[in-house]
Amino acid sequence: MNLSNLSSRNQFSRQPSTARPQGWSGRSLALSCPLQPEAVVHSILIVDDHPDNLRTLAGILGREGYRMRKATNGEMALLTVQTEPPDLILMDIRMPGMDGYTACLELKANPKTAEIPIIFLSAAEDVDAKVKAFEVGGADYITKPFRAEEVLVRIRQQLMLRLQSQQLQAHNQRLQIEIQVRQQAEAETQLLLATIQAVSQATSFEEALQAVLCEVNGAIAWDYGEAWTPDETIMSLWLRQVCVKTKDERLQGFYHASQNLTFGVGQGVPGQVWETRQLLWLEDLQNIAPSFARQEMAIAAGLVTVLGVPIVVDGRLLAVLVFYSRSQIPQDPKVMELVQAIALQLGGFIQRKQMEAELLQANRELQRLVHLDGLTGIANRRCFDATLEQEWLRLRRNQLPLSLILCDVDYFKGFNDRYGHLAGDDCLKQVAAAIAGVCKRSADLAVRYGGEEFAVLLPYTDTAGAICVVEQIQAALKTLAIPHAQSAIADHVTISFGIATLIPDGLQEPTLLIEYADEALYQAKAQGRDRYCTAIASPPREY
Numbered sequence: 001m002n003l004s005n006l007s008s009r010n011q012f013s014r015q016p017s018t019a020r021p022q023g024w025s026g027r028s029l030a031l032s033c034p035l036q037p038e039a040v041v042h043s044i045l046i047v048d049d050h051p052d053n054l055r056t057l058a059g060i061l062g063r064e065g066y067r068m069r070k071a072t073n074g075e076m077a078l079l080t081v082q083t084e085p086p087d088l089i090l091m092d093i094r095m096p097g098m099d100g101y102t103a104c105l106e107l108k109a110n111p112k113t114a115e116i117p118i119i120f121l122s123a124a125e126d127v128d129a130k131v132k133a134f135e136v137g138g139a140d141y142i143t144k145p146f147r148a149e150e151v152l153v154r155i156r157q158q159l160m161l162r163l164q165s166q167q168l169q170a171h172n173q174r175l176q177i178e179i180q181v182r183q184q185a186e187a188e189t190q191l192l193l194a195t196i197q198a199v200s201q202a203t204s205f206e207e208a209l210q211a212v213l214c215e216v217n218g219a220i221a222w223d224y225g226e227a228w229t230p231d232e233t234i235m236s237l238w239l240r241q242v243c244v245k246t247k248d249e250r251l252q253g254f255y256h257a258s259q260n261l262t263f264g265v266g267q268g269v270p271g272q273v274w275e276t277r278q279l280l281w282l283e284d285l286q287n288i289a290p291s292f293a294r295q296e297m298a299i300a301a302g303l304v305t306v307l308g309v310p311i312v313v314d315g316r317l318l319a320v321l322v323f324y325s326r327s328q329i330p331q332d333p334k335v336m337e338l339v340q341a342i343a344l345q346l347g348g349f350i351q352r353k354q355m356e357a358e359l360l361q362a363n364r365e366l367q368r369l370v371h372l373d374g375l376t377g378i379a380n381r382r383c384f385d386a387t388l389e390q391e392w393l394r395l396r397r398n399q400l401p402l403s404l405i406l407c408d409v410d411y412f413k414g415f416n417d418r419y420g421h422l423a424g425d426d427c428l429k430q431v432a433a434a435i436a437g438v439c440k441r442s443a444d445l446a447v448r449y450g451g452e453e454f455a456v457l458l459p460y461t462d463t464a465g466a467i468c469v470v471e472q473i474q475a476a477l478k479t480l481a482i483p484h485a486q487s488a489i490a491d492h493v494t495i496s497f498g499i500a501t502l503i504p505d506g507l508q509e510p511t512l513l514i515e516y517a518d519e520a521l522y523q524a525k526a527q528g529r530d531r532y533c534t535a536i537a538s539p540p541r542e543y
């Protein structure tokens, strides 16, 4: 089947829906004839002052299935067209009252009727008359007396041109809309990407909120943005972040005045957005009834239009963003869609950021607690074990010395018996602080080893270095001079020290260092306490 033939035949031959040529299936029509829907019955307005002409034309058109209306002069034609515009007009030129040219000019001047094709029909055969017919906007010109075939062919041609032009316009409109939709989607994506990037770089909820505020405020090019977050325990919103584009003093003033305000559900723009969970757009603050708390302040700051945006996640309000513009901006669906998209997409993201930050903080605190001794605040045994393991491996690689000092408060049981456990705890705290105060290098670690025992781990330190540290602790204790009436060797609190130094090798375990230091501590106690002993397991090496 030759589709192009079929198509052109159909376009040019007017076929009433009841008289379709045989063999034309609906399907082939639909495929081959995109231009002309089969059920359309075109309406034609015939304008002529001569009843015979009207009758003849009506007869010709009626047989072809067209719908017709008639008018006998220009004025009547204009009136008829107003009630229902026809698809085409056949227009006589010479008529009493308004002539055909004038009627045509009027119709072309009106946007509602300008597109209706007008074919002039006239007995005037001179060129001037024809030229004028086209000048006033006529689409074609037929000379009277006419032949029916000629009139019909010209009508079909004009109707087809009109249809094509309408389809082209519709197609263009669709394209325009598609382009707009694509541009809008692109703008949304760009903004979303920029905002997500800014949010992901943020290290706290505040920073994330600030990033969103500034990105959106920049994208819609408004002047002032603020983020309100709810405090659900007191059911009110408070101002968390602000984004001001200029250094305008009035905006700064607006910010300062807003700083200490809070809004309950339904109060002010933030509270109204909280209540409705909907966008709120107030186009002209000066020309609406007082409807929110800061309206006068906003007007005084030169702000005209306000937009409130809720950020809701899983039914919970995370924040309310409020944007202000100093220009009057009518409700713009594009801007609304844009901020809505941001609010929807970013809610979860911001919430994750918030949880992440809280989790991180909790983790840090936990880490700190896990590795700290509850009483003295210095590192605990768990921290000591982990650090000893690390340092052992490191110094084994580097073949450098690692020293350990074990310390035991002398006659501490007696101290507790004499002064009570609270005083005992206080004594341990002071001793811990004294020992920690001596460990000045970042790698040195002072630890409460258990009970009244302390340990000092000294990487990159030989025995001489460790002795130096012990002497500093002894000096610090002397200065502290914590009275100890139960001590058999002094009137103040003293400590016995055991020092061990090793250059770790692959055959030994880190616990060996502890054993040596413990042995040395035992020696120090055996020799009368308040002193140090060293266990030199391997000779100091040059390093």
Ligand SMILES: [Mg+2]
Pocket (backbone or CB within 6 Å): 048, 049, 050, 092, 093, 094, 095
């Ligand atoms: Mg006439």
